[in-house]
Amino acid sequence: MSEQYAHPEVLVETGWLMEHLQDPKIRIVESDEDPLLYETGHIPGAVKVDWFTTLQDPVRRDFINQEQFEALCQSLGIANDTTVIFYGDKNNWFACYAFWLFEYYGHEHLRILNGGRQKWLQEARPITREVPVYPPTTYRARPPKPEIRAFREDVFRHIEQNGALVDVRSPQEYTGELLHMPNYPQEGALRGGHIQGAVNIPWAMAVNPEDGTFKLPQALRELYQSKGITPDREVIAYCRIGERSSHTWFVLKYLLGYPQVRNYDGSWTEWGNLVGAPIEKGGG
Amino acid sequence: MNETLPERLAEIVEDFRLCQGREKLELLLQYAESLPPLPAHLEGRLDAMESVPECMTPVSVAVEWLADGAVFHFAVPAESPTVRGYAAIIAEGLRGATPEDILHLPSDFYMRMGLQEVVTSQRLNGMAAIVAHVKRLALARLEESPR
Numbered sequence: 001m002s003e004q005y006a007h008p009e010v011l012v013e014t015g016w017l018m019e020h021l022q023d024p025k026i027r028i029v030e031s032d033e034d035p036l037l038y039e040t041g042h043i044p045g046a047v048k049v050d051w052f053t054t055l056q057d058p059v060r061r062d063f064i065n066q067e068q069f070e071a072l073c074q075s076l077g078i079a080n081d082t083t084v085i086f087y088g089d090k091n092n093w094f095a096c097y098a099f100w101l102f103e104y105y106g107h108e109h110l111r112i113l114n115g116g117r118q119k120w121l122q123e124a125r126p127i128t129r130e131v132p133v134y135p136p137t138t139y140r141a142r143p144p145k146p147e148i149r150a151f152r153e154d155v156f157r158h159i160e161q162n163g164a165l166v167d168v169r170s171p172q173e174y175t176g177e178l179l180h181m182p183n184y185p186q187e188g189a190l191r192g193g194h195i196q197g198a199v200n201i202p203w204a205m206a207v208n209p210e211d212g213t214f215k216l217p218q219a220l221r222e223l224y225q226s227k228g229i230t231p232d233r234e235v236i237a238y239c240r241i242g243e244r245s246s247h248t249w250f251v252l253k254y255l256l257g258y259p260q261v262r263n264y265d266g267s268w269t270e271w272g273n274l275v276g277a278p279i280e281k282g283g284g
Numbered sequence: 285m286n287e288t289l290p291e292r293l294a295e296i297v298e299d300f301r302l303c304q305g306r307e308k309l310e311l312l313l314q315y316a317e318s319l320p321p322l323p324a325h326l327e328g329r330l331d332a333m334e335s336v337p338e339c340m341t342p343v344s345v346a347v348e349w350l351a352d353g354a355v356f357h358f359a360v361p362a363e364s365p366t367v368r369g370y371a372a373i374i375a376e377g378l379r380g381a382t383p384e385d386i387l388h389l390p391s392d393f394y395m396r397m398g399l400q401e402v403v404t405s406q407r408l409n410g411m412a413a414i415v416a417h418v419k420r421l422a423l424a425r426l427e428e429s430p431r
Contacts, residue, residue: 036312052404
């Protein structure tokens with residue numbers, strides 16, 4: 001008998017969702033890395049949120065504020081008691097970002113579709129191009145949860161206290177090679193490398209590439225603990241802009257049950273530009 | 285530097301420029317869906333194509349230089365419609381272009397389309413990478429057959 005995830009209720013399986021497409025208490029939300037994918041066909045009844053045009057503030061570098069979040073939920077027909085099920089492309093990468101943002105604003109009933117878009121399509125389940133419209137709701141966000149978000153000041157403190165830092169980018173980004181590659185004119189950081197003391201565990205190592213589902217608990221535990229990312233430590237995860245690291249945040253917090261995990265959404269595009277911030281290059 | 289774009293490419297850029305917000309994405313989707321399948325001689329032969337180093341999406345390109353100019357062929361996975369859209373714009377916009385036309389493309393011409401309003405700069409890297417690669421192919425053509 002294999003062991004369970006720490007919070008198995010946060011995952012729903014494709015077969016379960018198939019039986020609940022008409023369930024008025026749920027809202028299915030697609031959140032993709034590719035901003036056109038939803039339009040090419042999506043799970044029947046699913047609405048779309050786009051990382052860039054829906055979830056980010058158009059002016060400041062920040063995600064939407066509480067008022068904008070409430071307006072978003074209202075427009076998508078999400079009420080405070082709606083169970084929101086996220087799915088998306090590329091191993092649920094941006095689906096996990098949306099999950100993290102919804103948790104930040106205190107939404108209680110959040111789920112990830114295990115395997116995401118990839119598994120749904122592999123199983124030849126129905127998709128549609130019909131964009132649903134739901135009656136607007138009244139939505140009240142709860143006070144934000146700062147304990148799941150790290151700002152740069154928190155990262156400086158974290159380094160001093162020898163907290164655990166996970167860099168979930170590719171090995172080339174971690175070592176600092178990537179800034180030297182041609183054709184990345186907008187990579188967005190003046191320095192390459194990683195935050196002092198961070199270990200490199202690329203985010204997608206937490207999933208099975210064949211179907212995009214999360215690896216089993218034992219494999220996940222070994223993946224993180226073998227690099228010193230253990231549940232007794234406070235953990236901060238980061239990537240380039242905080243989206244890949246929200247995937248790792250989800251895995252550590254909900255699948256492995258780590259009590260203190262934060263996502264540093266400023267990530268490398270902030271740290272790699274900060275004057276004087278401690279950086280290491282090369283292998284960790 | 286010659287700032288004029290090949291005629292069809294200039295039309296495409298103008299069409300995008302005139303679209304507002306979500307219309308730009310809809311137009312990009314139309315291009316994505318218009319990307320032709322590979323011709324028979326390239327079908328299943330990614331090894332005969334060059335791969336474009338691009339962030340998340342594997343893109344392959346091949347060029348034929350016909351009497352009336354370039355024909356570009358692209359292979360982009362169906363699950364990457366945005367990059368398929370970029371490839372279709374380049375393939376259609378540069379159909380019949382000369383190597384000189386391509387080398388003279390301002391490398392940021394696509395910024396005039398205003399896609400940066402609806403896709404992130406990271407995603408525009410894909411377009412930058414494709415443009416850089418077709419320029420390399422044009423340069424190689426000039427070097428092998430100087431005029």
